[in-house]
Structures are given as C-alpha cells and as structure tokens.
Amino acid sequence: MFCHEFILADLRVYDNCAKVVKGCEHVFNLAADMGGMGFIQSNHGVIFYNNTMISFNMLEAARKEGVKRCVGGGAAVGAPPKPLLVAAPVSLCRPSQLLLRQQRVHLPRARADDDGPERWAEGERRLARCGAWLRVVHTYRTRMSLLPHAPRRLPTRQPQDAYGLEKLASEELAKHYGKDFGMETRIARFHNIYGPYGTWKGGREKAPAAFCRKALTSASEIEMWGDGLQTRSFTFIDDCVEGILRLTKSDFAEPLNLGSDEMVSMNQMMEIALSFEGKKLPIKHIPGPEGVRGRNSNNDLIKEKLGWAPSISLADGLKVTYFWIKEQLQKEGGDAAKYAHSTIVATLAPMELGALRASDATEFEKK
Ligand code: GDC
Numbered sequence: 001m002f003c004h005e006f007i008l009a010d011l012r013v014y015d016n017c018a019k020v021v022k023g024c025e026h027v028f029n030l031a032a033d034m035g036g037m038g039f040i041q042s043n044h045g046v047i048f049y050n051n052t053m054i055s056f057n058m059l060e061a062a063r064k065e066g067v068k069r070c071v072g073g074g075a076a077v078g079a080p081p082k083p084l085l086v087a088a089p090v091s092l093c094r095p096s097q098l099l100l101r102q103q104r105v106h107l108p109r110a111r112a113d114d115d116g117p118e119r120w121a122e123g124e125r126r127l128a129r130c131g132a133w134l135r136v137v138h139t140y141r142t143r144m145s146l147l148p149h150a151p152r153r154l155p156t157r158q159p160q161d162a163y164g165l166e167k168l169a170s171e172e173l174a175k176h177y178g179k180d181f182g183m184e185t186r187i188a189r190f191h192n193i194y195g196p197y198g199t200w201k202g203g204r205e206k207a208p209a210a211f212c213r214k215a216l217t218s219a220s221e222i223e224m225w226g227d228g229l230q231t232r233s234f235t236f237i238d239d240c241v242e243g244i245l246r247l248t249k250s251d252f253a254e255p256l257n258l259g260s261d262e263m264v265s266m267n268q269m270m271e272i273a274l275s276f277e278g279k280k281l282p283i284k285h286i287p288g289p290e291g292v293r294g295r296n297s298n299n300d301l302i303k304e305k306l307g308w309a310p311s312i313s314l315a316d317g318l319k320v321t322y323f324w325i326k327e328q329l330q331k332e333g334g335d336a337a338k339y340a341h342s343t344i345v346a347t348l349a350p351m352e353l354g355a356l357r358a359s360d361a362t363e364f365e366k367k
Contacts, residue, residue, distance in 0.1 A: 013054035017061035027070045028244065031057045034163065035204030037225065039345045041289040044162035046348045051163070055170035071186040071248050072174050073167075101260050160292055167299055178253050186247050191259020191297045195237030195317060196324035203345035207266060208234050210342050212322040215273040215281075217339040218294045218328060222274070225342070227287025228267035228325050233296045235260045236317030239310035243302070252305040259297030260310045271314050276322050289344065 008017040011031050033050040034040070062070040135268050149177060159165045167189075174185040194208035201213060213223050235258065243258040262271075270283055282297065299309040329336060351357065 015059045017057040021065045025068045027062045027067045029072045036206035037289040039204045040163045048162040049350045051166040062161040188258040189257040191239045192234045203343040211273040212325045217336040221284045226290040231294040236312040246306045257297045261297045261299045265295040304315045
C-alpha cells in the first residue's frame, strides 16, 4: 500500500467528494474516467458526464471544506489550438503543401479544367483537420490563397473530443472558484502521462504502454494504428509528480502545460520500445483511432513560472515502463500472443451513480 488511507468511492457523487476531502488542507484531484485513443474516441458521452460530475463536485466539496489549495489536472487535449497567425493572404505554389504547426498539409491539386467547389471544399477540410483556422479564398490552377477565418467564424475554443471539452470547462470553473471564493487553485495540463502502474491492456491504455506490450508480445510483425507519422510528447510519471508538487507550491493560478517537449513520431517511439531487447520487427500500419495529427508541449511558461520543466527522456521512462509491463505479462502467464493487438473499448453508458466497476481497485487488493 502506498498511502496510509485508501478510500474507494464514486466521486461523481457529491457526498463521496465531501467525505474524501474531510480534514484536508490540500486536494489533488487527478480522478477521471480516461484512457488512450482506444477509449476516448468511442466514449464521448460517458466521459463528458462522468468527468464533469467528478471535477465539479470535487471542487465544490473542497470549497466547502475550506481546503487551502486545490490542484486539478487538465489535459493537452483540452488546450485549444492557437489560431494560426497569418497576417496576409498566403499564396501557395506547387507543391501545394503548407507546413502548419509541424504538420504537412497536402492541398488538393487542381485538375487542368477544374477550379471548382469540390477542390475548394476539400482544401478547407484538410486545413480544418489539422486545426488551422484558415479558409481558402481563391484557387487558381495549382495556386490556392488562404486567409484566416473571419473573426465571427473563428471557433473560440477547439478542444479535442468531449474529453478535452470537459477539461476546459473544469479549468474555467477552477479559475472562477479562485476569483470568486479566494480559493487557491492550480491547473496542470498533462501531456500523455505514462509509467509503471499505468493501464497497459484492455483498450484504455495509451500508446507508450500499448507499444511496450506489443513489442514484448508480437512475433513476426507489430501492429500500429495509423501511418506512424503522428507526433506526440509523453511525460514520465516521476516528472508529472514533481511538476504537480512544484506547481502546488507556486503562486501561479493559470493553466500550465505539464509535459515533456521531446516530440516523437509513433514510428520513432516503436523503435525505442523494440530497442530495449534488441528486437527488429516490421511495423504493420492498420486503421484505428488516431486523434490529433501532432501535439507537443510548449514549456516556455513552466520554465518561466516554476524555473523547471520535465526532463526525463522518453528512452529512459519507456525502458522502466517496458520492463514493468514485462513483469506483468510474466505474472499473467498464458498466451502472450493475445496481447499483440490493441482493442477498442465499446461505447459505454454511465454506470448507476454510486456504483463501481468490477475492476476498480483490484490492483490495490493484490498488494
Ligand atoms: O492513445 P494515445 O497515447 O493518445 O495515442 C497516441 C497515438 O498513438 C495515436 O495517434 C494512436 O492512434 C497511436 N497508436 C497506434 N497504435 C495502440 O495500439 C496504438 N494504442 C494506442 N493507445 N495508441 C496507438 C491522449 C489521450 C489521453 C490524454 C492525452 C493528453 O491522446 O488519449 O487521454 O488526454 O492525450 O496528452 P493521444 O496522445 O492521442
């Protein structure tokens, strides 16, 4: 047991939140119904409902209890992408590509006889998919002129998925509670946290754990959702814990990125996972939930406000995770091949309030 008191409770229920914060001076609310792409893209409704209930009730319970500092975790998926700053129309020549926030967008080429609405609309769709707030204002053969969306058309916020929208709403609530009630609230935006004791099977696991598990169990080829050129940064749990404690002690009450800025493609991360035991396997790219095309943590603010930023390399953190998952596989025994594939969690409905999932806390019972 790694804490002196463990309470298993459904935090969607206000009374349970009041019970767990009783007598606390500091509250770290890291509870959420969450997972990787295999969960969050097929479960918007349940995630939105459960997480809103948890975040809102925990904050209110902390306020009523007179808690001194309340720290909540947002997620990078809640951070709205910045509008692309384009001062003047950009004309694009051949090849019709544009480097947008480290993503290459291929704009459709004009056919000799076609400068019509289909190509126009497809251009806008591709730009929107990578989060660019640009619109096509003119096309001519291989050229395409782009303008920022007119302000009235600008989405004010563009979080990723319902999961991100809830994080954003909860951030706002924490900020209002801070201003309205004088509570000290701290908000961390986590960038894909991974490490030992994280979920590594069953569909909710994120890419670092999934890749380690597959590297350990695949025989002739290794499966990966998407083309592997998606980019991310991943934050080792030790950096996350240290960042939370530093943020708690700081005076900074606005949302802060808590993430590594070591950006890798999924192909690169798979290479790292395979390297720990000198494996060489071809990657089989298969369709699956991919999420955003690219994401990285901008650490300027955390360095300025905390004088610190996550520093554990992906190679180091992933190695610890890999060998921890290896141990779990050995404990489970049986046919390792069944772990070579990732599953997608079916769409779930919220459970009855007050109910717990059969799997909840089983890891605590084993200790
Ligand atoms: O699941 P995730 O780590 O979430 O996936 C990263 C990328 O890896 C995706 O493009 C996904 O398609 C790809 N991928 C390829 N194969 C696999 O077997 C696999 N399993 C998984 N899980 N992914 C695979 C996460 C959210 C979190 C959290 C963080 C915030 O999004 O799922 O809940 O909010 O972001 O930073 P990711 O990084 O897209």
